[in-house]
Amino acid sequence: MRTTHNAKQRPLSRRLMPLAWGLAAVVGLVLCLTWGALQVQVTLAGFLNGESLWSKAQKQAxxxxxxxxxxxxPVRLQSFRGNYEVIRTxxxxxxxxxxxxYDRQAVYAAFRRGGVIxxxxxxxxxxxxxxxxxPYVGPxxxxxxxVDGALEELNxxxxxxxxxxxxxxxSVEEINRQRARIDALNAFIQPRSDDFSLQIALGAAWLGRVLFISVLVMAMLASMLWMRMAQRILAGIRGTEERYRQLFDSAADAIVMVDEVHGRILGANRTAGAWTGREPRELAGMHFHELFVEGSMRSAGSSTIGLLRAINGLIRSVETHSSLTTWGAQPVRQAIMRDVxxxxxxxxxxxxxxxxxxxxxxxxxxxxxxxxxxxVNSAHTRITGYTxxxxxxxxxxxxxxxxxGSPLPASIWDMVAEGGNWVGEVQSWRSDGSSYPELLSISAIRNGEGRVQHYVAVITDITRSKADRQRLEYMVAHDALTGLANRSxxxxxCAQAIEAAARVNGAAAVLFVDLDAFKAVNDSYSHAIGDRLLVKVAQRIRRELGENDVASRIGGDEFTxxxxxxxxxxxxxxxxSRLLQSLSEPMLIGDYEIVMSASIGIAGYPLDGSDPVTLIANADAAMxxxxxxxxxxxxxxxPLMHADARMRLMLGADLRQALIRxxxxxxxxPSVELxxxxxxxxxxxIRWRHPERGExxxxxFIPLAESLGLIRRLDAWTMRAVCNQxxxxxxxxxxxxRVALNASAATFGHPGFLDSxxxxxxxxGISPKRLLFEITESAILRLGEATEQTMHALHALGIGIAIDDFGTGYSSLAYLKLSGIDYLKIDRSFVTDLPDSANDVxxxxxxxxxxxxLGMCTIAEGIENVAQHEFLLHAGCTEGQGYYYSRGLPPQEIERMMSPNPRHEPSRLRLVPPK
Incomplete structure (x- = not known):
């Protein structure tokens, strides 16, 4: 509650001022007399202190x-001299x-040396x-x-x-004589010293009584004069108070007088009692803040607003103005409360x-x-820039x-005037001249007669929402990576193109494009490089499109x-043809130059299908x-392509059952020493005895097993079967x-391969040296750094490693430096035309x-005639395989051929242990 000083109280203050001055004079007089008495007491204390020191010094001397x-x-003499000096000073x-x-400073110094306070x-x-x-001072x-003379005689x-x-x-007589004189002088000094002390003590007591009576008489006289003056002044004030009380109780506002120090109510008028549900006298003694709801009081300029609470629970908002005044010497705050x-x-x-x-x-x-x-509100200014x-x-x-671009039509205002609300999109302008799409809502405020008094328009900048909607529509219809259309x-x-072709008896074609060996790019470089490659491919496809053409990415490395x-x-x-040529050109991806190829299948309307789904499926089969x-x-x-596709699906299902059955x-x-x-x-x-299709x-079925994720199970079966055989x-x-078996990249790179x-x-229970694992260059490329670790572990076990089909992949000489490689197999494609092809030679x-x-043993594959055999023998090849020696034979035939005592005709192939 804010407090101000009330100027109307100044005449009363002036009337009470004589009482204040009189009281101050009485208090001042008493203080002066008390101070004088204290000084006298201090002086007497000094006398007593001096007497004590003098008496002590005399006795000690x-x-x-x-x-x-x-x-x-001599020490005794020196002590006497010190005490005598105190007496003398x-x-x-x-x-x-x-x-x-006398010299006042010298006297003061002498008393201080004598030990006086x-x-x-x-x-x-x-x-x-x-x-x-x-009295008492003179004696x-x-x-x-x-005793001055006696003290001098002692000296x-x-x-x-x-x-x-x-x-x-x-002599003893001299000493006794002097001691007798000392005793006589002490007998003279001692009574007078005691009388001096007595006189000083009696004087102090007498002076204390005199001072007390003086102070008491003066205080009583001053108080009587002050009380006489107060009676006359208060008699004049009492009439003024009665008149104030009448005004106080009859006021329309609630008035409460509050003790400024303790916050207690000293008095209240009848209005305050009525608003609080209490009698005014019941309010006296209560704390002022108890009248209000806790925490409701707040400042409002020079006043305070709070919630006044009555006994019956009724709450009213009141504005309180207060002024500081005094009742006698008591500071009082007058609080005037108005119902607001x-x-x-x-x-x-x-x-x-x-x-x-x-x-x-x-x-x-x-x-x-x-x-x-x-x-307008601040949001409007922020959106448009207009103030x-x-x-x-x-x-x-x-x-x-x-x-x-047309103006807002008059129908809008007619609709609003009739009580409606118009909402629609408009084009609006900012203060900088730029335009933006805006959602505008217009309604009207009417007066008592129903006429439009004001219009209220609410605007929303929908630039971002429109852009988000367009972006969402684009994302729904396009591939996020390449920006091409998605499948839907x-x-x-495609449906629109078919309808257009049907109207003019024309044609439309769907091309299904799949990148060749794209998985190798992902495995060799990274998926990030693979994604960038897909973007490059999409750009080249888009570059070849015509006005009526559309391209899409329907997943992975497949495009349509x-x-x-x-x-x-x-x-x-x-x-x-143009697209294949474009895609075969080298693509620079970061620090890598990648060369890709693609396979394309084509299906056309109306020959190969009349709807988009059918055309895409048929183009996929052609691809x-x-x-x-x-x-x-x-x-x-x-149509035969779909039959092949259905056959692949059936074969995949049979392959899963084949592992179970x-x-x-x-x-x-056999592999022979040339x-x-x-x-x-x-x-x-490995061979598969299919129950319907034969062997x-x-x-x-190996590529199918790889695509279905069954290749590791096949490799595990093969390894167990070889070890058992x-x-x-x-x-x-x-x-x-030695028995060689092929290992796929999925098996060779699996963490559990070595354990298996x-x-x-x-x-x-066979020796590890009896096994030889053949792995292709492409598998080494896919495995990356894990290849060397696996080869090293196999070599440590004693198992041999051969690079199969060397020369048909990347032919990197870096592979030959990998530890653990014992054999190099020359692919049959280089053997077929020997010795006639100079390049193959x-x-x-x-x-x-x-x-x-490098100290490796070489094995040539696909030897089918004597000329190939003779060339490879003279060229330095170690071993050879092919139909010239034998086809794949069942285990029993191998056993018959290698038996030391064959029961049949001897074979031209002779058995030798491995070197």
Missing amino acids: VIELAAYARNGD DRWARDAIAAGH PAAIPGMVFIIDHFAAL ALKDWRS AIAGQLQQSYAQGIP SDRIAMEQERRIAAEALASVAEGVIIADADRRVTT LPYLQHHRFDELRRMPD EFQRH VMLGGLRTREQAAHFA YAAKTQERNTFRFYT DEFHLVFQ RTGRIVAAEAL LMPDE IHLWDQAKLPPI VKQALQAS AIVEAMLAIAKS
Whole structure:
């Protein structure tokens, strides 16, 4: 509650001022008398202190002199001299004051040397100088002076004794004589010293009584005068108080008088009692803040607003003005409370409306009946940049147009005038001249007669939401990585192209594009490089598109292209050739130059299908045929392709069952030493006895097993079967030949591969040196750094490693430096045309030279005639495989050929142990 001083109380203050001054005078007089009494007491204390010191010094001097006379101790003499000096100093100061002409500072110094209390020295000097004749003071001074001669005689005796001891030890008679004199002088001094002390003590008591009576009389006289004056003043005030009380109780506002110090109510008028539900006298003694709801009081300028609570629970808002006054000497706060409940309610409604207007994120415009702007909120200024002073001279519809650029139609105002609310998108302008899309809502405020008094327009900048919607629509219809259309958008465009072709009896074609060996790029470089490569591919596809063409990425490395406006589907061949040429050009991705190829399948409307789904499926089947037969080419769809696709699906299901039913078996193709023709090894080849299709070769089901994730199970079966077969041959006492088996990249790079090898060796009990794992260059490339670790671990076990099909992959000489490689297998593609092809001759001779320099054993595949055999033998190849020696044979045939005592005709192949 704010406090102000009330100027109307000043006359009363002036009337009470004499009482205050009188009281101050009484208090001042008492203080002065008390101070004087204290000074006198301090002086008497000084006298008593001086007397005590003087008496002590006199007594101690007599004792020290008597001791000196007895034993001549110089220390005793020195102590006597010190005490005598105290007596002499006090006596000198006393006599100097009595003389009337003295040096005040020297006297003060003498008393201080004598040990007198410094605060009492001025009073002692004053009393000795001016009041030596006071009762008890005069006799005390007389006693003090009466012993001066005796003290001087003691000093003379000290001098005589000092002279006697200086000449030798005095006689006993001399010492006794001097001690007798000392005792006589002490008998003279002692009564007078005691009388001096008594006189001083009696004087102090007498003076204390005099001072007390004086102070009491003066205080009583002053108080009586003050009370007489107060009676006259208060009699005049009482009449004024009665008149004030009448005004106080009849006031329409509640008035409460509050003790400023303690906050307690001293009085209240009848209005305050009525508002609180209490009698005014019941309010007296209560704390002022107890009348209000806790925490409701708040400052409002020079006043305070709070919630006044009555006994019955009724609460009203009151505004309190207070002024500080005094009741006598008591500070009192006069609090005047006015009921402002109605005003607070109105202000709250206005504040809520104003805060709501200011805080909403949408811009708000309030205009008059002529649509001229009267008020805008901060959000409107932030959105448009226009300030209220500028807009007050304009109609708010002047800066807005319909999306097509036309002015807002009159129908809007008619709708709003009839009580409706118009909401729509408009084009609006900012203060910098830029335009933006805006959602505008217009409503009207009417007067009591129903006429439009104001328009309220709410605006929202929908630039971002429109952009988000467009971006979302784009994302829904396009691939996030490449920006091409996605599957659903592509099908929509494809349907439109089919409808257009149907109207003009034309054609449309769908091309299904799949990148060749894209997985190797991901595995070799990284998926990030793979993504950048897909973006490059999309750019090149988009570069070849025509006006009626659409491209999409439907997943992974698969793209589709729709060619519209064709006369026949065969026209798509020209586009497919251009696209293959474009995609085969090197692509620079960061620091890498990557060369890719693609396989394309083509299906056309109306020959290959009449709807997008069918055309895409048929183009996919054609693409698979292109990838299977040749790669980096295109194929048109034929119905037979779908039969092949269905056959692949059926074969995949049969492959899973084949593993369960154990439909696989092994055949072994011997590997002979070219120089001697002896069998030194055999390669294990897997076969599948299909229950319906008969025996299937690996080329028919191994790629399918890799795509279905079954290749590791096949490799594990093969490894167990090979180990078991070697164990059976060992039991039959056959020569210990080496057996090679192929390992896929998925198996070779698996973390559990080495453990599975160890388990198979342990279960069969064969030597690790009997095994040879063949791995292709492409598998080494896919495995990366893990290849060398696995090879090193196998080599440590004693298992051999061979690079299979060398020369058909990347032919990197870095592979040959990997630890653990023992064999190099030359692919059959380099053997087929030997010795007639000069290129093949040069390549094979180079491979053999490299292998020889690295200490590797070479094995040539696909030897089918004597000319190939003779060339490889003379070129330095170590071993060979092929139909010239033998096809893949069942284990029993290998056992018959290697048996030391064959029961059939001897074979031209002779068995030799491996070197």
